[in-house]
Amino acid sequence: MTTPLLSVKNLSKTYRGPGGKDVLAVRGVSFDLAPREILGLVGESGSGKSTTGRLVLRLEDATTGEITFNGQRIDTLPQRALRPVRREMQVVFQDPYAALNPRMTVGKFVSEPMEIHKITAGRTETRDRVADLFKQVGLDPSFMDRYPHEFSGGQRQRINIARAISISPKLIVADEPITALDVSIQAQIVNLFSDLQEQLGLAYLFVAHDLAMVRFLCHRVAVMLRGRIVEIAPTESLFQNAQHPYTQALISAIPIPDPARERARRALSYTPDEAALSGELREVSPGHFVLQA
Ligand SMILES: Nc1ncnc2c1ncn2[C@@H]1O[C@H](COP(=O)(O)OP(=O)(O)OP(=O)(O)O)[C@@H](O)[C@H]1O
Numbered sequence: 001m002t003t004p005l006l007s008v009k010n011l012s013k014t015y016r017g018p019g020g021k022d023v024l025a026v027r028g029v030s031f032d033l034a035p036r037e038i039l040g041l042v043g044e045s046g047s048g049k050s051t052t053g054r055l056v057l058r059l060e061d062a063t064t065g066e067i068t069f070n071g072q073r074i075d076t077l078p079q080r081a082l083r084p085v086r087r088e089m090q091v092v093f094q095d096p097y098a099a100l101n102p103r104m105t106v107g108k109f110v111s112e113p114m115e116i117h118k119i120t121a122g123r124t125e126t127r128d129r130v131a132d133l134f135k136q137v138g139l140d141p142s143f144m145d146r147y148p149h150e151f152s153g154g155q156r157q158r159i160n161i162a163r164a165i166s167i168s169p170k171l172i173v174a175d176e177p178i179t180a181l182d183v184s185i186q187a188q189i190v191n192l193f194s195d196l197q198e199q200l201g202l203a204y205l206f207v208a209h210d211l212a213m214v215r216f217l218c219h220r221v222a223v224m225l226r227g228r229i230v231e232i233a234p235t236e237s238l239f240q241n242a243q244h245p246y247t248q249a250l251i252s253a254i255p256i257p258d259p260a261r262e263r264a265r266r267a268l269s270y271t272p273d274e275a276a277l278s279g280e281l282r283e284v285s286p287g288h289f290v291l292q293a
């Protein structure tokens, strides 16, 4: 077993909801992510996927838990000590336009992290590097002096990805990075993530809800329900042998591309109760863990 790149132990986040009622957004979440590994995070809306991503990135502070990145505890680091950590950990969000600065050329936007971290020496080197990054994500380098509104959604997400890889991170947290895109180009962006992972040896924490895409891209998958991980397993083990009724329901809802089999598909319904959310993760086959009482 290699040393994990990221290790999360017993992570929790409680928000004060409307009327002072506590919202347990994340409850006792633990997982490891190996270098070069893609871990998918799936589950219904509000299950705590984005919160988990934000906690890992230290965009928010956890209520409890430990986060170890690259062998270093980062949950206890003050914000000012996070700068070297931020170099190794980047983010790609769902809405590619919101992430961009409408008044900044996209080339400048891509170069910003390199300037903040003083990676390139001077303007020429920066422009050359930006041109390389544009090519790497499938954009024409001559576009670098244009503004975000001149690009399509898919191109905008390519720009965000170029920025994320610009300072050679080890980990990218991607929060539904294809959900807002036109269906016809989603596969292209997923392929780009896949290619870059191989070429650059990146690890991803990949929040998604398209399970067919998750099956294609991810090495392992964690299923979240109401703040908990209810099942985590190597991808094929999860899809072929789902154990938790919630995972089974999620998988039964995936359309099958073959019409005959699609007609025979029966979606399972599942209503979670507290019993299904208590207990602990138990290993049912190698690397395959299920929440059990
Ligand atoms: N800043 C906040 N203040 C209060 N409650 C919050 C905040 N952020 C998230 N929550 C609540 O925490 C829970 C988990 O939210 P989160 O955004 O992590 O879910 P998600 O799995 O990413 O959902 P989605 O699939 O809709 O993006 C939800 O109940 C949400 O309403």
Ligand SMILES: [Mg+2]
Residues within 6 Å of the ligand: 049, 050, 051, 175
């Ligand atoms: Mg979310």
